[in-house]
Amino acid sequence: MVRVKLRFAGGLQVVFSDRERALRQVEELAERGTHKPVLIYGPEGCGKTALLRQAFEILKEWGYGVIYYSPAEWAGGRLLTTEDLRELARGVAEVLNLPAAVLDKLLELAARAVRLGRGRVAVLLDDVFQAVGVDRAEHLVKALLNFIEYPPRDYERVVVLAASSEGTTRRRVGRHRWAELRVMWNMPRAGFGELLSQIPPPKPDLDTAWRLTGGNPDLAGELAAGGWDVGWAVAKIAAERRIRELAASLSQRQRAVLQEALEDPDAVEKHMAEEGAEALKLVEALVDRNLIIDWLPEREGRLWIDEPPPERDPVIGVGKSFAWQTPLHREAVRKALTP
Ligand SMILES: Nc1ncnc2c1ncn2[C@@H]1O[C@H](COP(=O)(O)OP(=O)(O)OP(=O)(O)O)[C@@H](O)[C@H]1O
Ligand SMILES: [Mg+2]
Structure with a gap:
């Protein structure tokens, strides 16, 4: 299997690392096709x-005609197709700057490919829900x-995958039978080590990098580009997520709950069940700022893409159903709570 080259922070290029289980899962989907769109949710x-x-x-290796669309990408990378669909895709390219129109066109394109006898078609959508x-x-x-x-005519297999970090659509779409929801987590430790080995020095050892990032490759890139200046990275998260404002708005009780959540993110859920409204408001504020994730399902393999995180890992801030996005997100909150 060809491993793709990826743009990484600081102008670096890396080779797609690890994710062995996810790759097997994609191959299984390629083998069977998807009977519903598969929606992959995971932290930023x-x-x-x-x-x-x-x-x-x-999917290309499996003989699919593939359409990839990501409205958040730079213009040249927003729409990618396999060679066989390039001619058909011209119509879509014309409306590329109008996400709503593009999606209708994309479905039309996929339907036309099927109608023209393309037996295997895959549609990959990235970040479209926000758009x-x-x-x-x-x-x-x-x-x-x-x-x-x-379909407009019989096909052999179709694969539809969409990825998003956006929680509201997850709740909205989750109540229908229209899609299959899967959760993806940050990289597992060994796989993250593989990525880390591609980052040139100076850099910390795997143990330290893991404790800082929890295996989040984007944060690893940010840190690498910033010379692994942790204080700066924490301050940046705090500013972006408006954490000082959040801390100032908390009641005495909410502060105590949040303090507890620094040690155990599931504590918020427990308080939510016991105390109701006040704790719920706190969760909403944390989720809204993308500081914690409140939707980790059971660690049943079929609910996940790639390896699920452990049920509880205090080092990287993962609980059973709640987790800090990364350890540094937690650090930024800890700092704001410390007088
Ligand atoms: N398996 C991997 N091997 C090597 N690099 C990776 C891997 N996964 C992600 N990266 C790199 O880490 C960074 C973040 O990954 P990516 O953009 O795919 O995350 P994302 O989940 O799509 O983020 P967002 O929620 O912002 O859309 C990118 O620079 C990407 O190239
Ligand atoms: Mg993305």
């Missing part, structure tokens, strides 16, 4: 785009399902 920067890029290559908005996201997922269930 965990490697969703990288995985879709690698999936593109795998089209929550309401249209539901509609889009239904349209993708319709494409699979009511």
Whole structure:
């Protein structure tokens, strides 16, 4: 299997590392096709785009005509197709700057490929829910399902994958039968080590890098580009997520709950069940700022893409159903709570 080259922070290029289980899972999907759109949710920067890029290559090797679309990408990389679909894709390229129009066109393109007798077609969508908005996201997922269930003509296999870090659509789409939800986590430790070995020195050892990033490749890139200046990285997260403002708005009780969550993220859930509204507001504020994730499912393999994190890992801030996005997100909150 060809491993794709990926852009990494600081102008570096890296080779797609690890994710062995995820790659096997993509191959299984290629072998069977997807009977529903598969929606992959994961924390920011965990490697969703990288995985879709690698999936593109795998599906191509499996004889699929592949369409990849990511509205967040730079213009040249926003729409990628395999060679066989390039001619058909011209119509889409014309409306590339209008996400809503593009998605209709993309489905049309996939349908035309099927109609013209292309037996294997794959549609990979990256970050489209944010671009089209929550309401249209539901509609889009239904349209993708319709494409699979009511194709314009018989096909051999279709694969539809979409990736997002956006929590609201996860809740909205999750209540329908229209899609299969999977969760992807940051990289497992050994795999993260493989990525770290591609970053030139000076850099910390694996143990230190792991304790800082929890295996989040994007954060590793940020740190590497910033000369592994941890204080700066924490301050940057605090500024971006407006953590001081959050800390100032907390009640005495919420502060205590948050303090507890620094040691055990699941504590927030426990308080939510016991105390209701106040704790719930705290969770909303933390989720809204992308500091914690409140939707880790059971560690049942089929609910996950790649290896799930352990049920509890205090070192990197992972709990059963709640987790800090990365250890440095937790550090930024800890700092704001410390007088
Ligand atoms: N398996 C991997 N091997 C090597 N590099 C990786 C891997 N996964 C991710 N990266 C790199 O880490 C960085 C973040 O990954 P990526 O952009 O795929 O995350 P993401 O989950 O799509 O983030 P976002 O939520 O912001 O869309 C990128 O520079 C990417 O190239
Ligand atoms: Mg991405």
